[in-house]
Amino acid sequence: MPSPAPSPTSFGIRTITEQSLAAWFATNSDMLPGTTVHIGQTGEIRVVPIVILYADAANGHPELGAKPSGNFELSVKIYVYSSADDADTTELALTAHRERVEAVQAIMQDVDGLKGAWTAGTLYQAWITSDEEGIADRRYGNVLTYSLVAVYPPA
Amino acid sequence: MALPQTFGIAHKFALYGTSDFVTLQSDDISKKAALDVEVTDETGRVITDRLDDERIEMSLSGVLLESGTIPAIGDRLEYNSINGIIKDISDAGTNNGFRKVTIKLVKYQEIA
Numbered sequence: 001m002p003s004p005a006p007s008p009t010s011f012g013i014r015t016i017t018e019q020s021l022a023a024w025f026a027t028n029s030d031m032l033p034g035t036t037v038h039i040g041q042t043g044e045i046r047v048v049p050i051v052i053l054y055a056d057a058a059n060g061h062p063e064l065g066a067k068p069s070g071n072f073e074l075s076v077k078i079y080v081y082s083s084a085d086d087a088d089t090t091e092l093a094l095t096a097h098r099e100r101v102e103a104v105q106a107i108m109q110d111v112d113g114l115k116g117a118w119t120a121g122t123l124y125q126a127w128i129t130s131d132e133e134g135i136a137d138r139r140y141g142n143v144l145t146y147s148l149v150a151v152y153p154p155a
Numbered sequence: 156m157a158l159p160q161t162f163g164i165a166h167k168f169a170l171y172g173t174s175d176f177v178t179l180q181s182d183d184i185s186k187k188a189a190l191d192v193e194v195t196d197e198t199g200r201v202i203t204d205r206l207d208d209e210r211i212e213m214s215l216s217g218v219l220l221e222s223g224t225i226p227a228i229g230d231r232l233e234y235n236s237i238n239g240i241i242k243d244i245s246d247a248g249t250n251n252g253f254r255k256v257t258i259k260l261v262k263y264q265e266i267a
Contacts, residue, residue, distance in 0.1 A: 063253050064218055065180050066169065071253075125251055149251070 013072045013152060014055040015040075016120045021053040021076065024107065024117035031103040048139060049086060049097070051104060052079040061149060070121070070152035077145055080104055084138040097140040101131070104144060124149040171235040176224055177217025177256050184235065185212045189264075211262040213239055219246070219254040226258070237262050 011019070018039040025037045035049045046052075057075040060068030082097035084090045108114065108126065115123045130145040170182050189210045194203035213234060219225070226232060230241045239260030248254040 061253070063180075063255075064178060067178060069178060127251060147251075 011120070013058045013070075013074065013121075013150060016118075016152075017055040017058075017074050017076060017148060017150065018053055020114070020118045020120075020123070021055075021078075023119060024114050025051065025053065027113070027117060028107045031107060032100060035100060049082040049100060050080075051100070052077075052081075054079065055148075072150055074148040074150060075145065076126075076148055077143055078104055078108070080142045080144070082140045084140065094140060097142075101133075101142045101144070105131070108144070108146060118150070121151050121153040124151070174215065174217060174232075174234070176226070177215075177219050179215060179217040180255075181214075181216045182234065183214040184237070186210070187212075209264045211237055211239065213237065213260045213262070214257060215260070216255060216257040219256045223256075225256055232258065232260055234260070238267070240266070 022037060022039045025032070029037075032051060035051055036047060037051045037053065038044060038046060039053045040055070054077045055074050056077050058072045059074075061071040061073050064071055080097070080101050082093060082100060084093045087093035087096055105128065108128065111123075111126050114126055126146055126148045128144060129147050130143075132143045132145075134141050134143075170179055171184075172182075173179055187210055188206035189208040190206065192205040192207075193201045196202045215232075215234060225244060225246060226241055228241055228244060231238055232241055233239075237260075239262040241258055242261050243257075243259035245257040246254065247257075
């Protein structure tokens with residue numbers, strides 16, 4: 001029987017980002033009723049409607065040159081998936097999906113709230129860079145991309 | 156057959172020092188003589204040149220630290236063992252980037 005994975009004692013900036021986003025989305029869960037929120041890449045069973053918060057990349061901030069000093073520019077992708085069978089008609093399901101996307105954008109637009117929910121270090125700023133919509137089989141999906149700038153806590 | 160030779164020549168890299176209110180990004184140090192007197196001969200050719208009153212001008216740019224306080228014009232600031240007088244300060248920011256501060260200093264030959 002494999003031994004359980006040890007609890008992490010420290011987290012990378014991407015993990016801090018995902019956990020902070022999850023905390024902020026949990027605070028605003030009333031804006032996404034019936035929608036589960038997952039973070040990053042996990043082995044959990046995922047059921048639509050779902051929102052996935054994924055900090056897919058962190059790069060040392062270019063404005064600080066060769067010494068980023070724990071400052072990062074992060075790319076965060078927020079996936080919103082809904083099923084066309086979640087409502088009486090596909091039109092209603094699509095409307096509900098777009099309302100979820102709008103709710104996600106509203107949650108992310110409150111940058112001051114997100115800064116307050118940041119779990120370690122400091123979030124400087126967050127802004128949306130793209131919103132792409134698609135459909136596959138009987139699922140609607142959007143990918144919202146955000147840029148965040150954050151720093152680790154001091155030593 | 157001899158193996159290819161590998162070699163390197165080290166160069167001076169990056170900055171001379173640091174600063175306590177910014178994370179320094181660049182420096183620029185120039186030296187010149189404030190007095191440059193030339194004597195020409197009858198045909199206009201320089202036959203004597205007198206250089207005096209060395210002036211060192213420095214420009215330092217960096218990202219302002221959260222805890223940093225920007226010094227004032229006229230304050231002294233030492234960098235690379237040169238103690239200069241602050242003559243010009245630029246404090247620039249954008250809505251999605253760090254604040255950049257640029258300080259210009261002058262060191263006069265006869266002012267310690």
